[in-house]
Amino acid sequence: xxxxxxxxxxxxxxxxxxxxxxxxxxxxxxxxxxxxxxxxxxxxxxxxxxxxxxxxxxxxxxxxxxxxxxxxxxxxxxxxxxxxxxxxxxxxxxxxxxxxxxxxxxxxxxxxxxxxxxxxxxxxxxxxxxxxxxxxxxxxxxxxxxxxxxxxxxxxxxxxxxxxxxxxxxxxxxxxxxxxxxxxxxxxxxxxxxxxxxxxxxxxxxxxxxxxxxxxxxxxxxxxxxxxxxxxxxxxxxxxxxxxxxxxxxxxxxxxxxxxxxxxxxxxxxxxxxxxxxxxxxxxxxxx
Amino acid sequence: xxxxxxxxxxxxxxxxxxxxxxxxxxxxxxxxxxxxxxxxxxxxxxxxxxxxxxxxxxxxxxxxxxxxxxxxxxxxxxxxxxxxxxxxxxxxxxxxxxxxxxxxxxxxxxxxxxxxxxxxxxxxxxxxxxxxxxxxxxxxxxxxxxxxxxxxxxxxxxxxxxxxxxxxxxxxxxxxxxxxxxxxxxxxxxxxxxxxxxxxxxxxxxxxxxxxxxxxxxxxxxxxxxxxxxxxxxxxxxxxxxxxxxxxxxxxxxxxxxxxxxxxxxxxxxxxxxxxxxxxxxxxxxxx
Numbered sequence: 001x002x003x004x005x006x007x008x009x010x011x012x013x014x015x016x017x018x019x020x021x022x023x024x025x026x027x028x029x030x031x032x033x034x035x036x037x038x039x040x041x042x043x044x045x046x047x048x049x050x051x052x053x054x055x056x057x058x059x060x061x062x063x064x065x066x067x068x069x070x071x072x073x074x075x076x077x078x079x080x081x082x083x084x085x086x087x088x089x090x091x092x093x094x095x096x097x098x099x100x101x102x103x104x105x106x107x108x109x110x111x112x113x114x115x116x117x118x119x120x121x122x123x124x125x126x127x128x129x130x131x132x133x134x135x136x137x138x139x140x141x142x143x144x145x146x147x148x149x150x151x152x153x154x155x156x157x158x159x160x161x162x163x164x165x166x167x168x169x170x171x172x173x174x175x176x177x178x179x180x181x182x183x184x185x186x187x188x189x190x191x192x193x194x195x196x197x198x199x200x201x202x203x204x205x206x207x208x209x210x211x212x213x214x215x216x217x218x219x220x221x222x223x224x225x226x227x228x229x230x231x232x233x234x235x236x237x238x239x240x241x242x243x244x245x246x247x248x249x250x251x252x253x254x255x256x257x258x259x260x261x262x263x264x265x266x267x268x269x270x271x272x273x274x275x276x277x278x279x280x281x282x283x284x285x286x287x288x
Numbered sequence: 289x290x291x292x293x294x295x296x297x298x299x300x301x302x303x304x305x306x307x308x309x310x311x312x313x314x315x316x317x318x319x320x321x322x323x324x325x326x327x328x329x330x331x332x333x334x335x336x337x338x339x340x341x342x343x344x345x346x347x348x349x350x351x352x353x354x355x356x357x358x359x360x361x362x363x364x365x366x367x368x369x370x371x372x373x374x375x376x377x378x379x380x381x382x383x384x385x386x387x388x389x390x391x392x393x394x395x396x397x398x399x400x401x402x403x404x405x406x407x408x409x410x411x412x413x414x415x416x417x418x419x420x421x422x423x424x425x426x427x428x429x430x431x432x433x434x435x436x437x438x439x440x441x442x443x444x445x446x447x448x449x450x451x452x453x454x455x456x457x458x459x460x461x462x463x464x465x466x467x468x469x470x471x472x473x474x475x476x477x478x479x480x481x482x483x484x485x486x487x488x489x490x491x492x493x494x495x496x497x498x499x500x501x502x503x504x505x506x507x508x509x510x511x512x513x514x515x516x517x518x519x520x521x522x523x524x525x526x527x528x529x530x531x532x533x534x535x536x537x538x539x540x541x542x543x544x545x546x547x548x549x550x551x552x553x554x555x556x557x558x559x560x561x562x563x564x565x566x567x568x569x570x571x572x573x574x575x576x
Contacts, residue, residue: 164452171450260338
């Protein structure tokens with residue numbers, strides 16, 4: 001086992017761009033942390049794929065991230081957190097965390113009537129992972145899950161602000177709106193990008209939980225507990241071409257890797273993150 | 289080089305289910321042919337991915353299909369036809385054909401004003417392959433391309449008959465409708481499943497070309513020319529568990545392979561094909 005240092009980066013991965021909403025929260029809440037992000041743009045989306053493929057993909061990505069001397073790994077993807085976290089956590093000699101437990105913890109804290117909605121990909125909802133985790137935290141909690149498979153392409157193809165998004169939201173969420181849930185988890189990292197429209201559609205009676213925010217808070221606790229929280233140091237090694245400094249609000253050094261072309265990834269990332277990614281590097285993830 | 293027989297199957301592949309619209313046409317027009325279909329459900333969609341990944345995927349699939357003693361291969365995917373056909377054709381010792389040349393040939397035959405629209409994935413449109421091929425066939429032809437990335441998820445998530453499909457069609461095709469094209473190619477194998485709605489939207493002035501139909505006709509010519517057309521023989525070898533006979537309108541034996549779970553694939557296939565697929569087999573395509 002390698003001995004990690006505070007200045008070592010955090011590894012973050014997702015099937016594509018969705019995990020950038022988690023990255024954004026980590027940048028905000030842990031502005032001194034260095035990060036290595038991997039977006040699996042060659043194999044996106046994960047939400048319609050099988051458990052064993054998602055586990056295989058996650059293992060490859062973790063092997064890749066470990067070549068970057070990361071001190072901890074965040075699976076910034078609900079589908080991979082639901083299907084692969086339990087398995088890969090056991091196999092990995094550094095901490096690996098997902099987005100589901102933090103999101104579930106926030107939802108049980110927020111709800112007053114113990115009735116919680118969860119929206120996500122087909123694979124996430126079918127796994128019932130949010131229900132299982134919340135049932136452990138709050139026995140008797142009632143959970144209503146709803147897969148919303150069109151939300152990811154709606155976001156990725158730039159329709160989040162188009163009126164088509166409203167119709168798709170109505171199509172998927174009419175039953176949630178009519179139910180008596182008081183809390184709903186945005187159980188896919190793309191969904192925070194539809195947050196304001198979903199909030200407007202559901203009205204004041206339903207509180208939305210964004211696991212990204214909670215994940216960054218949990219990550220801070222985890223690093224603090226292991227005495228690995230970076231409170232200001234730089235990486236202390238030669239920076240590579242693709243590494244770059246963030247602005248004042250995000251002081252770390254950030255590296256972005258993808259498994260397919262980066263054009264769309266960069267464009268998307270630059271619309272989400274608090275600064276412009278200048279370079280990304282493409283790797284062949286099947287080699288790991 | 290293996291010596292192929294008339295009763296050997298035709299290999300057909302696509303990124304997922306879209307190629308089944310081509311399979312359907314082959315079943316209709318060449319009802320005695322046996323077929324081995326591969327749907328790359330683990331790596332779908334292709335339309336947003338890079339040329340070198342599409343070439344790598346196509347090579348692996350061709351290697352897999354050749355283990356099934358196929359006598360010819362149809363790339364039943366516009367994106368792979370646009371990006372990989374030229375390369376893989378040269379490397380393969382049996383005929384490999386795509387859907388673009390047949391679709392292009394039909395469009396130049398149909399047009400009266402030499403103004404043709406093409407809709408497809410981002411990768412297909414960006415490749416300008418339809419334009420290049422049509423320009424060779426009809427110098428001076430004017431081609432207007434339009435990527436429609438949301439059409440694939442709209443079809444795959446079952447929205448083809450929902451009014452959301454109409455709005456998405458209006459979003460992408462308003463400019464086509466206002467242009468003076470008289471012919472438009474459905475340049476993605478999913479799009480024939482939106483054909484009636486697109487036709488209704490565009491009106492009588494624009495003729496739609498479905499390359500699937502033309503591809504099956506070209507395939508017949510190709511097989512005939514090589515004296516490999518199957519006019520009634522069975523495969524003449526032990527059938528495997530996954531092989532099955534079609535109904536009267538499709539007399540061949542058909543095998544279906546996928547690279548991820550088959551549930552959705554089967555459900556979708558059974559809504560498109562003239563009979564129910566009972567079994568599919570999953571393979572690890574990365575091993576080829």
